Amino acid sequence: MFETSFFADPTTVMLGAATGLVFGFLLQKAWVTRVDVIVGQFLLEDFTVLKVMGTAIVVGGAGIYGMMQLGLIDGLHVKAAQLVANAVGGLIFGIGMAILGYCPGTGVAAIGDGSRDAVAGVAGMLFGAALYAEMYPWAKAHILGLADLGKETLATATGLSPWWFIAGLAILAVLGFKALETWEHRRAA
Amino acid sequence: MKSLLKRPRWSPYLVGAGLGVLSWITFFFMGKTLGVSTTFVRAAGVIEGLGAPEHVRQNAYFAKYLVGKPAFEWQAALVVMLVVGAFLAARLAGSTRREYVPSIWAERFGPSRSKRYLGAFIGGAILLFGARLAGGCTSGHGISGGLQLALSSWTFLTFMFASGIATAFAMYGGRSHSHV
Numbered sequence: 001m002f003e004t005s006f007f008a009d010p011t012t013v014m015l016g017a018a019t020g021l022v023f024g025f026l027l028q029k030a031w032v033t034r035v036d037v038i039v040g041q042f043l044l045e046d047f048t049v050l051k052v053m054g055t056a057i058v059v060g061g062a063g064i065y066g067m068m069q070l071g072l073i074d075g076l077h078v079k080a081a082q083l084v085a086n087a088v089g090g091l092i093f094g095i096g097m098a099i100l101g102y103c104p105g106t107g108v109a110a111i112g113d114g115s116r117d118a119v120a121g122v123a124g125m126l127f128g129a130a131l132y133a134e135m136y137p138w139a140k141a142h143i144l145g146l147a148d149l150g151k152e153t154l155a156t157a158t159g160l161s162p163w164w165f166i167a168g169l170a171i172l173a174v175l176g177f178k179a180l181e182t183w184e185h186r187r188a189a
Numbered sequence: 190m191k192s193l194l195k196r197p198r199w200s201p202y203l204v205g206a207g208l209g210v211l212s213w214i215t216f217f218f219m220g221k222t223l224g225v226s227t228t229f230v231r232a233a234g235v236i237e238g239l240g241a242p243e244h245v246r247q248n249a250y251f252a253k254y255l256v257g258k259p260a261f262e263w264q265a266a267l268v269v270m271l272v273v274g275a276f277l278a279a280r281l282a283g284s285t286r287r288e289y290v291p292s293i294w295a296e297r298f299g300p301s302r303s304k305r306y307l308g309a310f311i312g313g314a315i316l317l318f319g320a321r322l323a324g325g326c327t328s329g330h331g332i333s334g335g336l337q338l339a340l341s342s343w344t345f346l347t348f349m350f351a352s353g354i355a356t357a358f359a360m361y362g363g364r365s366h367s368h369v
Contacts, residue, residue: 001231001234001235001238001255001256001258001259001260002242002246002252002255002256002257003256003257004257004258004259005259006259006260006261007259007260007261007262008259008261008262008263012262012263012266013261013262013263013266014266015218015219015221015263015266016221016262016263016264016265016266016267016270017266017267017269017270018270019211019214019215019219019221019223019263019267019270020266020267020268020269020270020271020273020274021270021273021274021277022207022211022274023208023211023223023267023270023271023274024270024271024272024273024274024275024276024277024278025274025275025277025278026199026204026207026208026211026274026278027204027271027274027275028274028275028276028278028279029196029198029199029204029278030198030199030201030204030205031198032204033275034288034291035291035293035294036291036292036293039291039293039357039361040293041353042350042353042354042356042357042358043354043357043358043361043362044354047201048201051201051202051205052201052202052204052205052208053205053327053331053332053335054205055201055202055204055205055206055208055209056205056206056208056209056212056332056335056336057209057332057335057336058209058336059205059206059208059209059210060208060209060210060212060213060332060333060336061209061335061336061337061338062209063209063210063212063213064212064213064216064336064337067213067216067217072217073216073217076337076339077216077220077221077222077333077337078334078337078339078341078342079324079325079329079330079334079339079341079342080324080341081339081340081341081344082324082341083340083341083344085322085323085324086323086324086330086341086342086344086345086348087323087344087345087347087348088319088322088323088348089319089320089321089322089323089324089345089348090319090323090344090345090346090347090348090349090352091319091348091349091351091352092315092318092319092322092323092352093315093316093319093320093323093326093345093349093352094319094348094349094350094351094352094353094354094355094356095315095319095352095353095356096312096313096314096315096316096317096318096319097312097316097327097349097353098312098352098353098354098356098357098360099308099309099311099312099315099316099356099360100308100309100312100313100315100316101291101293101294101309101312103225103316103326103327103328103331104225104226104229104316104317104320104326104327104328105225105268105271105326105327105328106327107313107316108225108268108271108272109271109272109274109275110275111272111275112271112272112273112274112275112276112277112278112279113275113276113278113279113284113286114279114284114285114286114287114288115286115288115291116287116288116289117288117289117290117291117302117305117306117309118309120305120306120307120309120310120313121309121310121312121313121316122313123310123313124309124310124311124312124313124314124315124316124317125226125229125313125314125316125317126229126232126233126236126317127233127310127313127314127317128229128313128314128315128316128317128318128319128320128321129226129229129230129232129233129317129318129321130233130234130236130237131314131318132230132250132317132318132321132322133230133233133234133248133250133251133321134248136248136249136250137249139322140249143322149340151339152339152340152341153337153338153339153340154338154339154340154343155338157340162338165338166338177202
């Protein structure tokens, strides 16, 4: 914005727009754009969120690490493991997500799904972002540097092949979701 | 295919697989990962910049994302189109849903719209503050970071679910509910 144009090049913007269209479409089709579903997950009554995220992680992970193995992509886009910030941020995020009933992506998509309260949520999110920007120097001085391990993955941190984790997660997902479906079936009956 | 697009609710596994494949596509063709919350930083900076451009320029966090960089880039376009994508998905299924107060909230806190909007605003503020401290949200950390096995993201996910569960039970745990 400052010292450059407001918009990125049209190709980048169009690709982002196409991605968002599909992303929003998928989120609505899972109904994770609805507060009852998200809060239902935290109340351990509706496991849609876990099923969506678990499947996305296993399918996505197998593909990304597969493409890496084949040399189709150069490397990962991993965020720094600033473990105290990740943990405290996660704690704060969970509180906000339970109160709001959406996460940032599903909250924006919820507007398209007809949830009017999501507009207030999005306004709150803008406020929260601005608040963090004001507090950033403090966070940088006191929190971000704690337990800062850099861009580690579970594989690089343990020295194990990533495929152990992908395979483990895949097995856990298949068995776990199968058991979950059986339990949900029995509960509904 | 046509009937699938019109179906109101898809299997969560199908949607999850779709998000996984969408991640391959953005990674391979665009060199990008799905994410949302950084856009809120840029948008907040742009809005604040309308009134106080110098303040925004001098703020180290806003500067990181806005100085010498376009404000409306790949992820901003993604975020805007989330609304359109969800709208299309709902409309194709014939949904004309309009919800002001979610039913689970109304059961517990009553039907007041202003109360819910205030709650949503506060929740949203806490949510985004946490996301920026953690370095990402359910998309950037949860899906993109989770599938790359990022240590940061699995740490975030663990604490996010724990506190979400604790907060939800504190807020709603006492309600009389029937399993539906």
